[in-house]
Amino acid sequence: MEANIESKFKAAVSVDNVVFGFDNNDLKVLLIYRGAEPYKDCWALPGDLISLDQDLEQSAENVLQNLTGLDNIYMDQIHTFGRVDRHPFGRVFTVAYFALIKIQDYMVKPSSWAEEAAWFPINEVPELPFDHMEILEYAKDLLKNKIRHQPIGFELLPKYFTLTEIQSLYEAILETQFDTRNFRKKLLSMNLIVDTGRQQKEVAHRPAKLYKYITKRYAQLQQIGFSFDL
């Protein structure tokens, strides 16, 4: 009854993460500067081979943990890429994930496979090795779709944020413009965010109210058939 899988089926599997952040009205992606072959000295998506004793999800989280020191990050599996020739050293499948992080919380941390890590505005990404550009495009499309139907935009903002900030986040990702009054009306009518009573400080104009996102509220509303849409 015990048996083994023939070695003619044995390939490597990696995870690659598309890590999004939002800052200064720009959607950004986190890239690492590769310190090892192949494609040494290139900017690339952070990723790693999966060792045999690690669950898939766990591996994806570890990559992120090593890189940012952050935990409890919103992550989602995107797609798996498996062209025969996608890796020069042999057959390597890669499972792509995307992660949304509050860029303000991000701390640089040394890692084994990266000499450096940096944020790139989504429209200023350099050439990427392997099929990483295809993965990134896939991730962007998914983010665009997902952000309209699930309240995940808040994952990219600080704990306290202004209505203008969330609007420009949506505008940056969806590459459109929204009418301010209508956008606010709709967003507030969902009861997912509340005015904290706090205000912006030291801005050279009328200070904006600071809101926060109520995680629990969404779960409750979903149960009564509510569906998020922006």
Added chain:
Amino acid sequence: MEANIESKFKAAVSVDNVVFGFDNNDLKVLLIYRGAEPYKDCWALPGDLISLDQDLEQSAENVLQNLTGLDNIYMDQIHTFGRVDRHPFGRVFTVAYFALIKIQDYMVKPSSWAEEAAWFPINEVPELPFDHMEILEYAKDLLKNKIRHQPIGFELLPKYFTLTEIQSLYEAILETQFDTRNFRKKLLSMNLIVDTGRQQKEVAHRPAKLYKYITKRYAQLQQIGFSFDL
């Protein structure tokens, strides 16, 4: 510069297909009766190990081709499952796909790994081996979401179909009821289907008009910002 990947990273990768069909007002899924270990003599999702010289997408299509003899099938990658212990013979990742087929076109074909294949109504699926039940649940959820935002329901219907048929397809998948008049109004207003002039024959009631789906139309409409929603 040439190098190899260490064998401590080598695992097997398989594809598993969730094949949906629609018949007699029921959503159905195609299962095979396993002829080989592990889980010999169980009903399971059709799938196979990927050999090293085959692209991922290609493998998924081949599984379906072997099983049904059908080509040009709507397929979509669902998710990749990679729990360490999901396969008793070793580390096996599996990439799950779903396929939508016109059940009327389906022809039984012998295959190497299946003694038999059969359609099961979605609510009468037997116990499944591995994490196949989890995969099936995943596929059902995806189908539910996808069918509301993309015109993929037509892939499950014969070339010529009635409005009642497509309505009951939607009702079966989404597990809701639609108002006939409103459903038709909305569907027809999208201009994605047209009256062929043909009619049902030999039915013991007023014969329904037969419509067909215009594939090209959707591509055109998408470009001008149209979005499908039902």
Added chain:
DNA sequence: AACACAAAGTGTGTAAATTACACTTATTCA
């Protein structure tokens, strides 16, 4: 030929949601 049966097919009024649109307010800085 007439009638029963079965599912197909069709329109309108009402409520809700979406859109378009421009001025006033609060704060900093010179």
Added chain:
DNA sequence: TGAATAAGTGTAATTTACACACTTTGTGTT
């Protein structure tokens, strides 16, 4: 104290969604 900057706010018009019931067209039976 005035200029600059972004925040904040309401209403009317249009569009879309929803609720709702009877007539039509065929088959099969007597």
